[in-house]
Amino acid sequence: MKNKYSLNEAREKAGYSVKESALVMGITEDELLMAESTPSEVSIHKAIKLSELYNLPTSLIMWNTMDI
Numbered sequence: 001m002k003n004k005y006s007l008n009e010a011r012e013k014a015g016y017s018v019k020e021s022a023l024v025m026g027i028t029e030d031e032l033l034m035a036e037s038t039p040s041e042v043s044i045h046k047a048i049k050l051s052e053l054y055n056l057p058t059s060l061i062m063w064n065t066m067d068i
Contacts (some may be wrong), residue, residue: 008036010061
């Protein structure tokens with residue numbers, strides 16, 4: 001198992017497209033892509049919801065560049 005996943009990797013690992021994830025999250029595709037490109041800006045509420053959707057604990061998702 002990989003140490004940490006980017007949001008993009010977590011989404012793909014879970015088998016979701018951008019469109020599907022955005023729909024389930026109740027956000028636009030652009031908002032999801034923005035979250036994937038700047039994960040440090042994701043609210044705690046959305047971070048928890050994304051980790052649940054992708055079936056990964058928040059500790060296994062990279063939320064900032066210090067995680068790299």
